[in-house]
Amino acid sequence: MKRLFKDSNNKVAEKIISSKEIDIVGNEEYFRIGVLVNGISIDNGFSNSINPPALIPRFELCIGESKRHTTVRLNSNSPFLFNKNTLSAKINSSVHAVHAEMFNRLVGDKDYSFSPIRANGDSLVFDWVHSFCDYFCKFCFKEYDWVIQKSLGISHSKESEIERNIEYISEYLLTGKQNDYSVIWLCTGSLSDPLMEREQHLKVLDLIRSNKYSGRVFMSSAPPKDIVFNKEKSLKVFNEFKNHGLDRLNSGMELVNTKFRKEYIKGFKGSLTCKDYCHFLENAKCVFGNNVGSCVLVGLEPHNNSLEGLLQFSKRGIQSVPTIYTSFVKSQLNNKVFGDVDEFVRTSLSYKDMIKRYNIEIFKSVFGLV
Ligand code: SF4
DSSP: OOOBOOOTTSOOOSOEEOOSSHHHHOHHHHHHHHHHHHOBEEOHHHHTTOOOOSSSOEEEEEETTOOOEEEEEBOTTOSOEEETTEEEEEETTEEEEEEEEEESOOSSOTTOSSOSEEEETTEEEEOTTTTOOSSOOTTOOTTHHHHHHHHTTOOOOHHHHHHHHHHHHHHHHHHTGGGGOSEEEEEOOOOSOHHHHHHHHHHHHHHHHHTTOOSEEEEEOOOOTTTTTOHHHHHHHHHHHHHTTOOEEEOOOBOOSHHHHHHHSOHHHHHOOHHHHHHHHHHHHHHHTTOEEEEEEESSSOHHHHHHHHHHHHHTTOEEEEEEOOOOSGGGTTSOOOOOHHHHHHHHHHHHHHHHHHTOOOOOOTTBOO
16 A cells, blocks of 8 residues: 655655556565665765764665565665655655664674675575685675775785684574574685685585584585586585585576676676576586575666576576665676666566466565565
8 A cells, every 4th residue: 555755854855756666566565676776865864873884885674564674775866765764755746655674783793894694584694705706796795895905904815814704604603593594595705716615615514514503504606617517527516515414506697698797797607608507507406406596686787688587597497586786885886777666676576477487486685676
């Protein structure tokens, strides 16, 4: 039901959004998608009471009645204005608003602006190689911490940074807090040395299982160079992971169209095609069954490309986690974003149809398209 903004003491952003889709999805979902696409501006009267992380300025919000968290960036030009506990926007001829709660604290440590331990919906993300990756995708901000630290002359070597993060994760596991989450994602960047990367994944997997975590563990990484085109080798590696307690293998394709893949993803990962991902993930299905997935990033290429990739995965029973692209750091502001909020809403609805048709699992991430 449409909830109009009544409180005359509150301000709204000046920009007007024109929308044909808001009545189809309702205020709450429209605002969720809208703030992922545009970020939020903050009412001046409220901005002194908040303290966003300096390097990657972002917040988590719960929008409307939902307990789901959504990660948003700060954007002074956003038509979505946040004030204390309300998100509002001028949409078509009226002012709309939803209740929203802001979380100042993210799960993780304040020594990091992007912590190696983060909550993402019902799951916990361990991202110990977050501070560097050999692919350096233009849409990713994981290395930002490391790059900034390096420019300030306080960076650690790659190896000691990995050790520092793994130690941080082992200390966290001793607290038992991971048991509040039903899934742990081992969500790493990707090193060009596949053996080194596998060794680290297995080490963290063993740490999780030896600390008696009984929830599911999912892993996400780029297809390793040494096994991606070799089924026999792939199956051997997948089985090893399964024997160490891994429940799901995920490999984020992110972009579908070859031109955009090459533009945004450097090196080997950028050279892989949607077909390569399908073969690799179909091999993984021989070991993990339906517990195989991929991420598709919506917004950096025409939406029909993203939908085509999602369709290829859905048809093969590969679980996708489509996310909405957000420019979080300055260097990303020049990335061209395809589509307005209405187009993201339509893409989300098309994907919901696919979910029904192919019986795909829904994963409600903080950046989720659905
Ligand atoms: S491969 Fe993953 S971690 Fe590495 S830069 Fe790309 S998106 Fe980020």
